[in-house]
Amino acid sequence: MNHEEAVKIVMSMLEKNVEDLEMSEDKMDKTLVDLGVDSLDIMLVIMDVGEAAGVSISDDEAEGLDTPEKIVEFILGR
Amino acid sequence: MLGIQSVASYLPKGRVDNLEQADRFETDREFVEQKIGVATLPRFEDTDSVVSACVAAFDRLCGKANIDKSEIECVVLCTQNPDKGGLPHNSALVHAALELPEECACFDIGLGCSGYVYGLSVIQSFMAANRMKKGLFFTCDPYSRILDDDDKNTCLLFGDAASVTLISETPRYKLATAKFSTKGAGSDALQKTANGLEMNGRAVFNFALQDVPKQIKRTLVSAELTADDIDLFLLHQGSRFMLENTIKRAGIPAEKAPIRLSETGNTVSSSIPLLLEEELDNRPRRILMSGFGVGLSWATAIYEEEKSS
Numbered sequence: 583m584n585h586e587e588a589v590k591i592v593m594s595m596l597e598k599n600v601e602d603l604e605m606s607e608d609k610m611d612k613t614l615v616d617l618g619v620d621s622l623d624i625m626l627v628i629m630d631v632g633e634a635a636g637v638s639i640s641d642d643e644a645e646g647l648d649t650p651e652k653i654v655e656f657i658l659g660r
Numbered sequence: 661m662l663g664i665q666s667v668a669s670y671l672p673k674g675r676v677d678n679l680e681q682a683d684r685f686e687t688d689r690e691f692v693e694q695k696i697g698v699a700t701l702p703r704f705e706d707t708d709s710v711v712s713a714c715v716a717a718f719d720r721l722c723g724k725a726n727i728d729k730s731e732i733e734c735v736v737l738c739t740q741n742p743d744k745g746g747l748p749h750n751s752a753l754v755h756a757a758l759e760l761p762e763e764c765a766c767f768d769i770g771l772g773c774s775g776y777v778y779g780l781s782v783i784q785s786f787m788a789a790n791r792m793k794k795g796l797f798f799t800c801d802p803y804s805r806i807l808d809d810d811d812k813n814t815c816l817l818f819g820d821a822a823s824v825t826l827i828s829e830t831p832r833y834k835l836a837t838a839k840f841s842t843k844g845a846g847s848d849a850l851q852k853t854a855n856g857l858e859m860n861g862r863a864v865f866n867f868a869l870q871d872v873p874k875q876i877k878r879t880l881v882s883a884e885l886t887a888d889d890i891d892l893f894l895l896h897q898g899s900r901f902m903l904e905n906t907i908k909r910a911g912i913p914a915e916k917a918p919i920r921l922s923e924t925g926n927t928v929s930s931s932i933p934l935l936l937e938e939e940l941d942n943r944p945r946r947i948l949m950s951g952f953g954v955g956l957s958w959a960t961a962i963y964e965e966e967k968s969s
């Protein structure tokens with residue numbers, strides 16, 4: 583998977599699960615909290631991204647993924 | 661064949677305003693109402709106990725079904741937070757309070773949110789094996805007894821309640837099929853510690869959204885049914901957000917799966933019978949129940965209406 587594909591997965595899962603959120607490249611470094619993603623939405627997004635990218639994300643690993651870009655980097659590192 | 665004849669429940673009079681709790685925990689009220697989905701929580705007061713709540717549920721059952729107490733041959737009670745630390749087993753205390761006959765088997769089951777689906781199967785199997793005709797299955801698990809007052813993860817979720825299900829040879833619903841699963845290695849996701857109840861919300865969430873839908877689908881396949889064949893899906897009422905997404909992932913039509921925990925919260929093994937009691941008036945032909953939680957334990961069963969009922 584390349585960076586572009588990973589970005590696409592993360593952005594689509596955020597938009598799918600977070601009401602009224604429209605993602606764009608310039609929002610990738612913002613924190614999920616600043617994007618209006620609450621703690622329950624984050625759990626759902628991480629689960630969906632993991633399943634879509636075919637990677638397993640442990641609870642501890644998920645804790646540190648607080649921006650869309652960090653999620654992208656994580657799945658590319660697997 | 662044995663099955664479910666009638667169901668009654670009891671909610672204690674004590675109430676906790678969950679929005680006030682939200683303020684105390686500096687949590688957004690909208691989040692508590694919309695995502696957790698709980699506005700008020702029923703709570704045991706000082707005078708309430710597992711036994712008194714079960715007796716109150718039984719009193720309500722007597723208003724729904726003609727019950728001759730001398731005919732009750734079996735009492736099973738599902739709880740993880742019994743009176744007197746569980747010694748004696750609380751089913752014996754309920755037996756005494758209801759003045760049931762000596763020729764009556766009584767035992768407790770220690771399961772949480774999967775307890776109703778498990779317990780129904782246990783009591784029906786036990787009664788069938790021993791040729792019994794009428795029995796009572798109680799649920800009552802006052803998690804308020806073990807809540808850590810400073811833990812918002814659990815304080816905003818759990819409510820106290822009790823239920824009783826009359827099992828008889830003249831049932832309205834009979835068990836068609838059931839599946840039971842356990843992931844003991846994940847049990848630390850929800851456990852009692854020296855500080856009280858502790859929950860790893862993410863682990864419970866992942867379990868509910870990933871494992872439970874698979875079991876629901878497997879149960880349907882083994883019964884050679886699809887979601888279209890089920891009139892009513894009664895899923896354990898853990899939290900609104902978790903339920904909505906579990907329902908979606910299981911491919912269940914949302915209109916067939918009530919989410920009703922605003923005034924009850926998560927009442928552990930009583931959440932499914934609370935719903936069942938309300939829904940029986942609609943005469944669903946086929947019901948799928950799925951309970952999941954502490955253990956990690958999950959169980960799914962399909963009950964079918966008895967044609968002559």
